[in-house]
Amino acid sequence: MAGEKHMSLLAQAATLLLFFASVFGSTGPGSRENLGASRIPSQFSEEERVAIKEALKGAIQIPTVSFSYEKSNTTALAEFGEYIRKAFPTVFRSSLVQHEVVAQYSHLFTVQGSDPSLQPYMLMAHIDVVPVSEEGWEVPPFSGLERNGFIHGRGALDNKNSVMAILHALELLLIRNYSPKRSFFIALGHDEEVSGTKGAQKISALLQARGVQLAFLVDEGSFILEDFIPNLKKPVAMISVTEKGSLNLMLQVNMTPGHSSAPPKETSIGILSAAISRLEQTPLPNMFGNGPLKKTLKLLANEFSFPANIVLGNLWLFRPIVSRLMERNPITNALVRTTTALTMFNAGIKENVIPPLAQATINFRIHPSQTVQEVLELVKKIVADDRVQLRVLRSFEPLPVSPSDDQAMGYQLLQQTIQSVFPEVNIIVPGICIANTDTRHYASITNGMYRFNPIFLQPQDFRSIHGINEKISVQNYQNQVKFIFEFIQNADTYSQPAPHLHEL
Numbered sequence: 136m137a138g139e140k141h142m143s144l145l146a147q148a149a150t151l152l153l154f155f156a157s158v159f160g161s162t163g164p165g166s167r168e169n170l171g172a173s174r175i176p177s178q179f180s181e182e183e184r185v186a187i188k189e190a191l192k193g194a195i196q197i198p199t200v201s202f203s204y205e206k207s208n209t210t211a212l213a214e215f216g217e218y219i220r221k222a223f224p225t226v227f228r229s230s231l232v233q234h235e236v237v238a239q240y241s242h243l244f245t246v247q248g249s250d251p252s253l254q255p256y257m258l259m260a261h262i263d264v265v266p267v268s269e270e271g272w273e274v275p276p277f278s279g280l281e282r283n284g285f286i287h288g289r290g291a292l293d294n295k296n297s298v299m300a301i302l303h304a305l306e307l308l309l310i311r312n313y314s315p316k317r318s319f320f321i322a323l324g325h326d327e328e329v330s331g332t333k334g335a336q337k338i339s340a341l342l343q344a345r346g347v348q349l350a351f352l353v354d355e356g357s358f359i360l361e362d363f364i365p366n367l368k369k370p371v372a373m374i375s376v377t378e379k380g381s382l383n384l385m386l387q388v389n390m391t392p393g394h395s396s397a398p399p400k401e402t403s404i405g406i407l408s409a410a411i412s413r414l415e416q417t418p419l420p421n422m423f424g425n426g427p428l429k430k431t432l433k434l435l436a437n438e439f440s441f442p443a444n445i446v447l448g449n450l451w452l453f454r455p456i457v458s459r460l461m462e463r464n465p466i467t468n469a470l471v472r473t474t475t476a477l478t479m480f481n482a483g484i485k486e487n488v489i490p491p492l493a494q495a496t497i498n499f500r501i502h503p504s505q506t507v508q509e510v511l512e513l514v515k516k517i518v519a520d521d522r523v524q525l526r527v528l529r530s531f532e533p534l535p536v537s538p539s540d541d542q543a544m545g546y547q548l549l550q551q552t553i554q555s556v557f558p559e560v561n562i563i564v565p566g567i568c569i570a571n572t573d574t575r576h577y578a579s580i581t582n583g584m585y586r587f588n589p590i591f592l593q594p595q596d597f598r599s600i601h602g603i604n605e606k607i608s609v610q611n612y613q614n615q616v617k618f619i620f621e622f623i624q625n626a627d628t629y630s631q632p633a634p635h636l637h638e639l
């Protein structure tokens with residue numbers, strides 16, 4: 136009984152580690168002082184508040200679906216371009232804003248600041264959405280219907296909320312005669328859900344050709360997490376500073392074909408299945424606790440009550456048990472290691488022919504403390520059969536870890552804005568994004584890539600992304616607009632904290 140109780144405490148601790156598993160390094164609370172001299176208050180009239188939510192509903196109603204890499208609803212994407220012109224007339228009319236359509240359906244806005252000595256930044260979002268299965272939705276997925284304080288539909292959280300909130304915040308600022316000091320870009324990709332190579336990559340190429348280097352960028356990818364953690368009632372704002380890499384690997388076995396009446400001892404199918412079975416049975420190493428994670432967990436431990444704080448604060452002791460518990464749940468498992476997903480298997484042409492060729496594809500999602508090359512070497516070792524050829528179909532490294540120290544402007548600005556717009560949020564931590572975003576296409580023009588949506592998110596909302604009944608509360612959405620409205624102004628008045636100087 137005692138042992139059982141002990142295990143359940145540890146299980147609880149492991150659950151609460153769910154989203155801290157790969158947090159590395161944390162910064163202390165920043166200053167809460169008012170940053171600006173002549174700020175425009177983020178107060179919106181009733182009429183404006185209605186316009187804010189209605190604009191989002193209209194955006195959801197346009198089914199900008201990316202069906203596959205080759206196929207997207209281009210009619211809807213074109214319609215969306217028309218829609219934002221109508222919804223944000225001031226943005227499109229302003230002499231401070233230059234608008235460009237990139238690759239037919241993506242959009243780049245350049246907002247001219249008055250002080251050219253300030254390095255520009257970029258706000259990002261994507262227009263496309265994943266397909267829906269009509270079944271299981273409480274309201275039609277492209278209706279944008281409002282019910283019980285929620286706006287429903289595909290894209291409500293991923294990611295039309297950001298597209299519309301960024302443009303709406305800018306619209307409201309410009310209506311109030313705002314003119315930025317610091318230039319910034321708004322990049323809206325149209326194929327993020329299917330790799331971003333047509334949209335974001337083209338926008339990035341354009342900026343590179345113009346010699347643009349960004350101070351930082353902010354994209355989707357993380358939230359203010361609520362009720363994810365049993366022992367922790369307080370919301371946790373997680374700013375993702377990295378994301379996992381990816382490797383699509385084809386395994387292939389080529390043998391001489393033959394008649395099934397006199398089969399050889401081993402066939403291409405048998406050899407290949409044995410190899411991929413070994414891979415499935417041999418998970419890649421658990422990276423839990425790598426890097427400066429321990430320090431962050433220690434800081435976070437103060438936020439928890441007994442006994443979780445003891446477990447988190449003493450990982451040197453509990454690490455082996457906690458890291459094993461993390462493996463039990465697919466999400467926590469994805470946070471601690473490079474995952475191995477067998478996704479395709481093809482062989483055979485006729486029931487009485489031994490096929491010459493068998494092929495399988497595996498999708499690895501690479502933990503930020505590993506590289507594509509390291510994963511390939513581990514795979515070779517596990518397969519341990521020269522007859523199995525490995526072919527890399529597509530790969531990219533985990534994204535570099537963006538800075539989150541007190542000199543990191545993007546991180547600090549997010550932190551300051553979170554603290555002023557959401558005073559109830561006291562825990563702000565850097566984190567990892569287990570999915571991928573468009574940010575990787577911009578890695579060459581900035582080292583400050585932050586993924587954060589100023590939205591309170593609960594576990595059931597998490598599942599609705601790419602699932603059913605995706606929705607956003609009107610309150611959450613209006614706060615997102617307010618957040619961006621504040622953020623843009625904070626970027627103007629940001630001053631680098633003085634580096635610590637040695638005393639003479």
Ligand SMILES: *[C@@H]1O[C@H](CO)[C@@H](O)[C@H](O)[C@H]1NC(C)=O
Pocket residue numbers: 197198200208210211212214
């Ligand atoms: C594509 O979008 C248009 C609206 O722009 C819509 O009428 C049409 O049904 C959509 N097509 C598909 C296949 O979803």
